[in-house]
Amino acid sequence: MKTYSLTAVLPLFPAEPLLSPIYNFITHMQPYHFPVLLIVPAIGIDLVLMRSKKMNKWLLAGLLAVVFLLLFVPAQWYFAEFLQTEAARGWFFGRSSWAYMTPPDSFIRYNFHPEYVDTGWSLVKGLLITLPIAVLSSRIGLSWGNWMKQVKR
Amino acid sequence: MGQLDETGKKMIRNNINFLFGILALAYLSMSHVGSPGVIFEGMMGEYRVLANVAPPDVIPGIAIVSVILPDNPEGIQLEARPVYWSAGLQGTPTADVLKPVLGEPGKYEGELWFMQMGASSVQLILTKGPDRFEAVVPIMAMPTAQKDMPKELGMVLTGLGVFLVILLVTIFASAMGDSIRQPGEARNPKGQRKRVMGTAVGAVVVGLLLWGGKAWWDAEARLYNERLYQPFSGTSTWVEKTDGNYLHLKVDSTELTYGAITRQLSYMVPDHGKLMHLFLIRKNELDVFAHLHPKRIDSLNYKVQLPPLPAGAYHVFADITRYTGFAETIVSELIIPESTNFQLASNRIVQLGRDDTYTFSNPVGNKPLLLDGDIMVCGKPGIKTDLPGGYSAIWETETGKFEAGRLYSLDFALFDAYGQAAQLESYLGMMGHAVVLKHDGSVFIHLHPTGTYSMGSQQMLLERFETGKTGFGNLPGKLTFLDSVDRVVAYLDALPDATRDSLLMGDMQHLPYIDAEHEDHSMVRFPYAFPQPGDYRIWIQVKINGEIINGAFDVEVI
Structure with a gap:
């Protein structure tokens, strides 16, 4: 919400x-990029956590990682593609944003940079690297949350 | 296009590099050697203007612009703004006002930010009431220095850093050891153990953070290093042929890491009607000087017939300018061997180009510069040098003393054999050319009465601004461009002197400055600030009676 306020409010200033x-x-000021759709995996993670209080923490971390990737990757993937379309160029999504020091007719203004687009094996490889990182960060998150609940001073 | 976008991204990173860099480590310079400051002299409306621009040595960086109006007129406003060749006038923000310097009447100063690399300029705008006058001073915006953090700042930051590390590790220790104990409850051995563990975990986490930061910082520094301006390396060789001796200059462009378009050699354009101005100066003694104009074989190879020069090692400085406004000097070395046919060579009639010239003068010695009390020009003492053909030149200087970093007008008066004012003619479109060389070769510059910048570069910038074009798209093809430039140069070479000079002078939009004080003799003046202390030799080149006359002067700069 905080980052979205930068998308919505900044362009109102000359x-x-x-x-x-x-x-x-x-x-006018250039809007901040539209925030990534973390809300989608967050809902999924909440639903899983509500049903798995007793589960082994490492197993749970693995499950959360898979849920996160399964929800976040396709949601953000298609949303990002939508952001490149003409429909997203208005005030709400802030996709008109473009720095003053770069040419406005640049070919990557409304396209992904070809070097940054992964398909096929390199995409799978990237996701396979992401998975253990997601497991680890989920596990740290669980411990952190657990600690936060116990903090007394 | 891709290049520009990349620049935009790198810019933000370079910004960070810049903010922390204060001291210069390496010092390179382009367009000329070792003389980074750009000096402009000209007329804006009815006022004589002297501008001295210290270009940024890191990009993004600040250029310091100081302007002197010797007449110190009232009611004027001076403004300046950085105009890039690539972005043109409309791609330039509103100008900044140059503020008068207190205690120095007629002097104005200001700072300008240069955010991207490339051929750029400082546009000076003088307004007086409804009148507005503009001038463009070319600036090559390239990073030439990598800066280092000052020791004092480093020490302060290290101290603060250590303090932060201790705090962060303590937070870890307290979080793990104490945070889940009830307030008021005594610390037990288990809590104590957890505290120790927390310290260890905290130390590891902070260590990883620091290591990551260092790796990132080093990568940024490496990237910046790759972007540092690297001069072209050139190789000059002496080639003996049946019709004479030649200098062959081969330019190596393979090491070019940045500026594939801006510094493209195929985009070379003539400056003063010549594609390349090559200066040969014998090392150490500096007693032999030649100003030649090589012909292009292809974009990387140039050749020119050599005058009968004595054997020895020579400095070779080749000045070039491009369509993109980017001017620079290619430095190399030429060895002329103790030739078996030197005698032969000097007996042979050398067909030098009509604008090519060479001269011999006394070797530089340790003799101090002495003002000749008998020689007075307009009540000022001077240094006299006899020139070939009975001509003489007097360097007018009040004290004979020059300080590094101060802007001077180097004034020379020319006389014929009868002591009368010599009638100066235009040599390559200018009333005079000068070359300044520090004895060790670390400073070299080709000067004109209009200043130290490349006039070809200025012309390219002005023409580009007029077209209103921006960006690097739709540029002429490299091969066709090269061909048409060769044709233009050949056309100019075939023209008679007078026609050519009027053509060259007409292009350059410089206004003659009529000095009432010096009406009775021929003066040629060059604005210049010696960049560093040391011994310098200055050659002046003028044309009298259809002949190119060269003279050498020595000066010590303190």
Whole structure:
């Protein structure tokens, strides 16, 4: 919500670049990027946690990692594709955002940079690397939450 | 396009590098050697303007612009703004006002940010009432220095860092050892153990953070290093042919890490009608000087016929300018062997280009510079040098003393054999050329009465601004461009002097400065600030009676 407020509020203020060179002639502050859809896996994780109070913590961390990836990757993937479309260019999604020092007709303005798009094996490999990291961070998160509940002073 | 986007991203990172860098480690410089400051002299409206720009040595970085109006007019406003070749006038923000310097009437100063690498300029704007005058001073915005953190700041930051590490580890220890104990309850051995464990975990976590930070920082420093301006390396060789001796200059562009378009050699354009101005100066003695104009074989190879020069090691400085406004100097060394046919070479009539010239002067010695009390020009003492053909030149200087970093006007008066003012003609479109060399070769610059910048570069910037084009798309093809430039140079070479000079002068938009004090003799003046103390030799080149006349002067800068 906090980051979204930067997407929504910043462009309401007028501004002009005062440094050279200027390629993109902007007249107002540029919106922050639309926040990533963490809300989707968060709902899934909450649902899992509500039903698995007694589960082994490492097993639970593994389950949470899988749930996170299964929900977050497709949700953000398709949402990101939507953000590149013309429909997302209005005030709400803030996709008009573009720095003054980069040419506005740049080919990556409304496209993913070809170097940053993974498909096939490199995509699978990336996800396979992500999984153990997600397990580990879930496990740390569980311990952290557990500790937070017990903090007395 | 991709290049620019990349620049944008790197810019933010470079910003961080810049913020922490204060001291210069390495010092390189382009466009000229060892003389980073850019000096401009010209007329803006009715006012004579002298501008001295210290370009940024890191990008993004600050250029310091100081402007002197010797007449100190009232009611004027001076502004400046950085204009990039790539972005043009419309891609430049509103100008910053240059503020008058207290205690120095007629002097104005200001700072300008240069955010991206590339050929750029400082646009000066003088307004007086409804009148507005503009001038463009070319600046090569390239990082030339990697800076180091000052020791004092490093010590303070290290102290604060250690304090933060202790605090963070303590937080870990307390979180694990004490946080879940009831308030008021005594610490038990189990809690104590957890505390120790917390210290260990905290130390490991903080250690990992620091290691990651160091790796990131080093990667940034490496990236910045790759972007540092690297001059082209050139190799000059002496080639003996049946029709004479040649210098062959081969430029190596393979080490170019940045500026594939901006520093493209195929985009070379003529400056003063010549594609390349090559200066040969014999090392150590500095007694032999030649100003030649090599022909292009291809974009990496250049050749020129050599005048009969004595054997020895020579400094070779080749000045070039490009369509993108980027001017620089290619430095190399030439060895002329103790030739068996030197005698032969000097007997042979050498067909030098009509603008090519060479001169011999006395070797530099340790003799101190003495003002000749008998020589007075306009009531000022001077240093006299006899020139070939009975001509003489007097360097007018009030004290004969020069300080490094101060802007001077180097004034030379030219006389003919009868002591009368010599009639100066235009040599390559200018009333005079000068070359300044520090004895050890670490400073080299090719000066004109208009200043230290490349006039070809200025012309390219002005023409580009006029077109209103931006970005690096839609540039001319490299091969066709190279061909048409060769054709233009050949056309200029074939023109008679007068036609060519009017063509070259007309292009350069410089206004003659008429000095009432010096009406009775021919003066040529070069604005310059010696960048560092040391011994310098200055060659001036003028054209009198259709002949190119060279003279050398020595000066010690303190």
